[in-house]
Amino acid sequence: MSDKSLSSWKNTLIDYVRSGEPDLTNRQMALLMLVYLDQGPHTVRGLARALNVSKPVVTRALNRLGSLGYLRRQRDDTDKRNIFVARTTEGADFLAEFGHFLAGESLSEPVARRAHA
Numbered sequence: 671m672s673d674k675s676l677s678s679w680k681n682t683l684i685d686y687v688r689s690g691e692p693d694l695t696n697r698q699m700a701l702l703m704l705v706y707l708d709q710g711p712h713t714v715r716g717l718a719r720a721l722n723v724s725k726p727v728v729t730r731a732l733n734r735l736g737s738l739g740y741l742r743r744q745r746d747d748t749d750k751r752n753i754f755v756a757r758t759t760e761g762a763d764f765l766a767e768f769g770h771f772l773a774g775e776s777l778s779e780p781v782a783r784r785a786h787a
Contacts, residue, residue: 681774697727698735739760740761
């Protein structure tokens with residue numbers, strides 16, 4: 671990775687931290703992006719395989735993302751043993767905001783604050 675790329679990533683992270691948005695781990699962010707950017711349906715088993723981590727690791731990350739409203743669990747109507755991981759409006763808004771940081775666009779207020787104004 672070049673110095674320019676690292677500098678850009680550093681600035682993105684600094685803007686993100688300053689935004690007041692929830693502080694997600696790399697694992698949580700990777701999980702969120704997998705669900706939103708890769709075609710579903712998504713299951714805990716499939717997400718664990720994609721990240722090369724255990725199912726309990728994915729479950730812990732899903733618990734946090736679910737408490738923030740970024741993802742939700744949804745039972746499979748055809749097989750009650752299966753749980754799908756579904757997108758939410760809040761999660762889409764969060765990733766849109768993060769996309770602005772990646773594009774180098776500093777926004778004055780996080781999405782959550784603008785939505786409640």
